[in-house]
Amino acid sequence: MIRSPSREHRLSYAARPMAERSSQAIAILGGTGDQGLGLALRFAQAGRPVVIGSRKKEKAVAAAEEVRAAVAGAEVDGYENAEATQRAPIIILSVPFEHTAGTLKGIRDALSPGQILVSMGVPLATAVGDRATRMVGVWQGSCAELVADLAPEGVAVVSAFQNVPAHRLRTLDAPVECDVVVSGEKAPRKAVMDLCPLVPGLRAVDGGPLANARAIEAWTALLIGMNIRYKVSEGVGFRFTGLPDNSS
Numbered sequence: 001m002i003r004s005p006s007r008e009h010r011l012s013y014a015a016r017p018m019a020e021r022s023s024q025a026i027a028i029l030g031g032t033g034d035q036g037l038g039l040a041l042r043f044a045q046a047g048r049p050v051v052i053g054s055r056k057k058e059k060a061v062a063a064a065e066e067v068r069a070a071v072a073g074a075e076v077d078g079y080e081n082a083e084a085t086q087r088a089p090i091i092i093l094s095v096p097f098e099h100t101a102g103t104l105k106g107i108r109d110a111l112s113p114g115q116i117l118v119s120m121g122v123p124l125a126t127a128v129g130d131r132a133t134r135m136v137g138v139w140q141g142s143c144a145e146l147v148a149d150l151a152p153e154g155v156a157v158v159s160a161f162q163n164v165p166a167h168r169l170r171t172l173d174a175p176v177e178c179d180v181v182v183s184g185e186k187a188p189r190k191a192v193m194d195l196c197p198l199v200p201g202l203r204a205v206d207g208g209p210l211a212n213a214r215a216i217e218a219w220t221a222l223l224i225g226m227n228i229r230y231k232v233s234e235g236v237g238f239r240f241t242g243l244p245d246n247s248s
């Protein structure tokens with residue numbers, strides 16, 4: 001849900017020095033991890049400026065160097081999470097579910113109205129020491145709705161990419177044959193859907209309102225179980241049938 005910014009937030013935003021921001025940039029917080037680095041590599045390969053965020057700047061800088069080594073001409077930089085947040089209109093949260101609230105707390109003051117925050121987290125039961133094939137309940141209904149609850153007013157939250165396997169993202173010479181269900185308010189949802197075709201093989205599917213993230217997040221636990229049962233170490237994805245050709 002996009003809420004209009006409160007007066008306090010508008011004022012604190014106005015008083016804040018604006019970091020250099022490219023309208024094409026994509027920031028990935030936790031971009032040092034498996035999934036975040038995979039997305040960073042793919043977006044950089046597609047020619048988009050990428051900003052990698054980490055709790056530690058030197059870790060983000062090292063991850064950015066890794067992307068540059070793998071993708072010739074990549075436009076990528078690494079910063080501490082709050083600084084990275086200020087450098088892109090779209091920010092992907094790529095930290096394990098149990099660190100979602102803590103990470104958001106750390107970047108809350110760096111966010112500004114109009115930015116889009118992408119929730120990719122899944123409340124897997126590993127958060128409480130149980131199995132990755134099970135989920136834990138979230139009061140708000142899903143990780144994405146938790147993020148929306150914690151995000152400042154005026155920041156749109158969109159759910160996406162939960163079911164894209166990291167291993168396939170990081171295998172740069174092969175397409176990632178997978179549908180991505182994107183949920184949230186219409187305009188920011190469209191902006192995030194537009195990121196999907198940057199990765200060869202990824203197709204965006206319009207997932208409607210943010211509450212539908214409940215269904216999509218739950219699929220992740222199912223897919224992890226399928227990876228185990230079918231012994232697919234690269235990770236299985238899914239495709240919808242019957243959608244019109246121009247659906248994404």
Ligand SMILES: NC(=O)c1ccc[n+]([C@@H]2O[C@H](COP(=O)([O-])OP(=O)(O)OC[C@H]3O[C@@H](n4cnc5c(N)ncnc54)[C@H](OP(=O)(O)O)[C@@H]3O)[C@@H](O)[C@H]2O)c1
Nearest residue numbers: 030032033034035054055094095096099121122162165166
């Ligand atoms: N792995 C997959 O195949 C996959 C697929 C689809 C979706 N996802 C989702 O993508 C997100 C990231 O998954 P991942 O496998 O990349 O996770 P990960 O490698 O375990 O962790 C990602 C990053 O989270 C940060 N982090 C770790 N501990 C933290 C803490 N205590 N507080 C704050 N940040 C912390 C770290 O970044 P810094 O140390 O640099 O801060 C780390 O590099 C998760 O929400 C996951 O559900 C993963």
